[in-house]
Amino acid sequence: MAIPRQLPNAITIVRILCAPVFLWLLLVDGGSDGALRWWAGVLFIVAIATDGIDGYLARKYRIVTDLGKLLDPIADKVLTGLAFIGLSLLGELPWAVTIVVLVRELGITVHRLIVAGDHVVAAAWMGKLKTVAQAIALALALLPLWTVFGDGIHIVNTIAMWIAVLLTVASGIDYVITAVRGARRRGAAS
Ligand SMILES: O=P(O)(O)OC[C@H](O)CO
Numbered sequence: 371m372a373i374p375r376q377l378p379n380a381i382t383i384v385r386i387l388c389a390p391v392f393l394w395l396l397l398v399d400g401g402s403d404g405a406l407r408w409w410a411g412v413l414f415i416v417a418i419a420t421d422g423i424d425g426y427l428a429r430k431y432r433i434v435t436d437l438g439k440l441l442d443p444i445a446d447k448v449l450t451g452l453a454f455i456g457l458s459l460l461g462e463l464p465w466a467v468t469i470v471v472l473v474r475e476l477g478i479t480v481h482r483l484i485v486a487g488d489h490v491v492a493a494a495w496m497g498k499l500k501t502v503a504q505a506i507a508l509a510l511a512l513l514p515l516w517t518v519f520g521d522g523i524h525i526v527n528t529i530a531m532w533i534a535v536l537l538t539v540a541s542g543i544d545y546v547i548t549a550v551r552g553a554r555r556r557g558a559a560s
Contacts, residue, residue, distance in 0.1 A: 372431070373427060373431055373433075375433050377427060377433075378424040378425070378428040378433060378438055379424070379437060381420050381423060381427070382420075382424050382438065382441045382442050382445045383441070383445075384417075384420065385418075385420050385421065385424075385445040385446075385448075385449060386444075386445045386448050388416075388417040389417070389448045389449045389452045390452070391413065392413045392414050392417065392449070392452065392453070393410075393452045393453075393455075393456050395407075395409050395410035395413060396453075396456045396460070396512065397456060397459060397460070400460070401460035403516070403517050407514050408513065410512060411509060411512040411513035412513075414449070414509060414512050415505075417449055418446070418449060418450070418505045418508075418509075421442070421446055421505075425442060436486075436490070439490055439492070440482065440483070440486065443478075443479070443482070444479060446501055447475045447479060450471075450475070450504050450505070451471075451472055451475060453508045453511075453512060454467070454472065454508070455468060455472075457508075457511055457512070463511065463531070467531070467535055470535065470538070470539065471504075471535065471538050474538050474539060474542035475538075477542065478491070478497075478542065481545070481549065489552075491545070494541065494545065496537065496540060496541040496544050497541045497544075499541070500534070500537040500538050500540075500541040503530070503534040503537045503538075504534045504537075504538065506530055506534070507527070507531045507533065507534035510526065510530050511530075511531065515527075
């Protein structure tokens with residue numbers, strides 16, 4: 371069975387378009403734990419879940435494109451970045467955490483775009499693990515689960531967020547080390 375060649379990239383673009391809608395749902399009533407907050411959390415989970423689907427379809431049907439390779443991580447970062455910003459705007463996450471995450475995400479994105487003409491910086495395994503950890507931590511923080519499980523859930527949320535932030539920093543350092551080693555190798559070869 372064949373699928374339209376542009377389907378994976380179309381899914382990626384839908385993920386980007388979901389991001390502002392999700393942020394609006396989160397902020398529109400001040401982040402209160404009503405229906406809109408639940409919808410914000412559900413939309414975030416559905417949108418971030420498509421991250422696995424577009425990549426899977428592209429690989430399965432051998433329709434991986436350079437555009438897709440660049441667009442896919444950007445779509446993740448728009449969605450997770452707005453989630454971090456939204457939680458900080460609501461006063462539920464320190465801005466220091468959000469800034470550290472945004473600097474790391476922006477850094478790897480700018481690096482990818484700068485070297486794109488020369489080589490592709492593929493997502494490393496630690497980067498993929500980081501995205502999963504961020505998705506779990508953000509989903510836990512966005513859904514008003516305290517209305518179901520009580521305030522104890524905040525301890526789980528805090529631990530999940532720490533794991534996500536540590537992986538974010540560690541995977542950023544991993545990319546820097548890989549980039550420096552690659553530059554040295556290319557320098558030695560020329
Ligand atoms: O390491 P990053 O920041 O490029 O993220 C990895 C991608 O999100 C995996 O889809």
